[in-house]
Amino acid sequence: MFESILKSSLLVGTFLIFVTGCTVTRSDPITKEYNKVQDNKQQLAVAADMQKNVTTQNTLESTIASLATQMLLNKKMDTNKPVLITSFVRLDEFKKTTEFGRIVSESLINELSNRGFDITEFRGQMAISINDEGEYFISRKPHELKSRIPNTYVVVGTYSRLLGKIMLNARVIDNITGKIITSARATYEHGIANDCIIFKDCAPARTINIVKER
Numbered sequence: 001m002f003e004s005i006l007k008s009s010l011l012v013g014t015f016l017i018f019v020t021g022c023t024v025t026r027s028d029p030i031t032k033e034y035n036k037v038q039d040n041k042q043q044l045a046v047a048a049d050m051q052k053n054v055t056t057q058n059t060l061e062s063t064i065a066s067l068a069t070q071m072l073l074n075k076k077m078d079t080n081k082p083v084l085i086t087s088f089v090r091l092d093e094f095k096k097t098t099e100f101g102r103i104v105s106e107s108l109i110n111e112l113s114n115r116g117f118d119i120t121e122f123r124g125q126m127a128i129s130i131n132d133e134g135e136y137f138i139s140r141k142p143h144e145l146k147s148r149i150p151n152t153y154v155v156v157g158t159y160s161r162l163l164g165k166i167m168l169n170a171r172v173i174d175n176i177t178g179k180i181i182t183s184a185r186a187t188y189e190h191g192i193a194n195d196c197i198i199f200k201d202c203a204p205a206r207t208i209n210i211v212k213e214r
Contacts, residue, residue: 056187063188064104067157067170068111074182077172081153082120084175085109088157088168098199101159104168108155120152153181161199165189 054070057063071077085108088101113119157170166188172181196202 055185056189058189058191060103060188060190061107063168063186064107064111066186067168067184068108068115070184070186071112071155071170071172071182072115074172076181077153079116080118082118083112083153083155083172084120085112085155086157088159088170091158091160091169094158098201100166100199101157104157104159105155108157108170112155161195164191164193164195166195166198 054066057066085105087097088104089095089097090101109119152175154173154175155170156173157168159169160167168186168188169183170185171183173179174181190198192198194202
């Protein structure tokens with residue numbers, strides 16, 4: 001109905017141009033609102049395409065690759081600047097991570113390093129430690145690490161557990177200015193009803209005591 005009214009209005013404008021030789025500019029409020037709607041429809045179509053083909057994945061590997069790809073699309077990232085990658089943490093508790101969060105950050109090290117970024121391993125000890133079971137260089141004990149970090153980018157990330165999926169958000173931050181250089185979002189749709197299998201925090205099986213009847 002609206003489109004037919006708009007077409008009629010345009011026909012009238014064309015007729016006026018033909019009769020009077022004057023130029024008619026379509027600047028009335030209805031046309032402006034119509035153009036806004038069309039612009040919004042196009043933006044939503046792009047967002048839907050982004051969600052379908054870029055930010056939503058059904059494997060953890062492709063989810064991590066999506067995060068890395070989105071980060072690299074931002075031209076503000078300087079590939080020559082060192083990058084530190086931290087463990088992904090729970091959105092509701094920034095000081096708590098899991099094996100899942102550590103896997104994501106370790107995998108991002110591989111993804112970004114293979115794409116040409118200067119990844120710095122800040123967990124390296126001041127010396128290699130050796131015992132009867134092996135040789136070690138990486139540590140999470142602060143007193144064994146370097147006390148200062150140079151001017152770098154820092155990759156931080158959070159994850160949220162939702163029904164049948166996990167939403168991940170990552171940011172690249174300049175550790176001197178605190179500015180966000182780039183960001184990325186991805187949704188890992190695992191389809192598992194109870195994700196405690198992924199996070200290894202399932203409740204223990206119920207047990208009962210067997211007692212002698214009196």
